[in-house]
Amino acid sequence: MMTKNADSKIFEARNQMAFYALEELVPPNHLLRKIDHHIDFNFIYDLVEDVYCQDNGRPSIDPITLIKIPMIQYLFGIPSMRQTIQEIEVNVAYRWFLGLSLTDTVPHFSTFGKNYKRRFESQSLAEQIFAQILKQCVEAGVVDSKDIFIDGSHVKACANGRKYTNEEVIVQAKWLAEEMMEAVQEDRAIHGKSF
Template structure:
C-alpha cells in the first residue's frame, strides 16, 4: 500500500542548531579558533554611546561580511538570503531559527557610511588572519584557485608560477558594484557617494 505523505511543515519539533551543524563543518573550525569579540572594542569609537537607535551588533555585521567573503557571495542581498536558509550560517552568527536576519540595506548602509572612511575592514581582516596564523590554520602565503574546467592547449612542462593577491577592499568594491547594478536594473538613481 502506498503511504500518503503527511504535512509536516507545521509540526513543532524540539531541535537545537548545535545538533544540525556537522562537527566537521568549516564554520565550526573557524568558530573554535577565531575570537571575533575584539571587533566590538575596535569599532566602539565609530558609534555614538548615548544617542540614536540601537545598532546591529558590529560582531554580527562583520561576521556576516566574513561569510560573504569566505564563501564568495558577491551580493549583500544574496548573502542575507543565504543566511536565512543556511543553518550553519545562523549557528555561526548566533541566530536562532526564528530570529529575523538584518536587512541587506542595514549591511550596505553600515559599510557605506559608518566604516567607509576608516581602515577598519583591513584592521579586522588582519587580526583574523593573525589569529589563524597563531593556530597554524594559515601559513601567511596567498593561495587562490579557480575551479573552472577548461581544456588547455599548453605544454604542461612549461609554465610561469605567479601569485595573485586580492585585498578585502576588492570584495567591498564588488559589493558596491552589485548594489549599483541592482539599483540600475530597478530604474533607481545611483546612491550618492560620501564626500570627504
C-alpha cells in the first residue's frame, strides 16, 4: 500500500517545535565524536597567540574552528571549502563538532579564507598544529602507522614503527598544511578574489 504525505502533514513536520539538546542529535558512534574524544585542540590557542592582537580589532573566528573546518572537509570528502561551509550550515554533527548552536552563524567563506590566510600564512604554524593533532591520534591508537595512505596510494610502513611514525607525522602535517593553503587560494582565484 502506498502512503502519501498530505500537505498538512508536511507543513506540520516542517514547522514542528521540539526541545532537543544538540548533544542528543549527534549519534554516539559518529566519527566526529571519536575525534573530539581523542584530540584536545586547546593546544592551538598557545601556538597562535602571537598572530592575534589582544587589545583591539573585531572578534575573530576561533582558531580551533579555523582548523576544524578543513578537517571536516577532508574527513568527509567535500570537494571545496565553499561547499564545506554550506554543509556546516545544515549538518548538526558538524555544528556540534565546531561548538556552534543551531542558531549560530557559520563563518562566511570569504571571512574563513581571509582569517586562514592571515593567521596561517606561515605554513610552519599550520604544520605544527597538524603535527600535534596527528601525534595525539597516534598516541590514542586511532591512527595505525603500519598502513599509511598518501594521495590514495597504499604504502607499507617500515618495521621501526615509532621512528617511522614520528617522521610520517611531520610529512603528513606538512602535506595537510600545503593542501589547506592551496584549497583556499584555488577557491578564491576561481571566484575572482585575491589576498
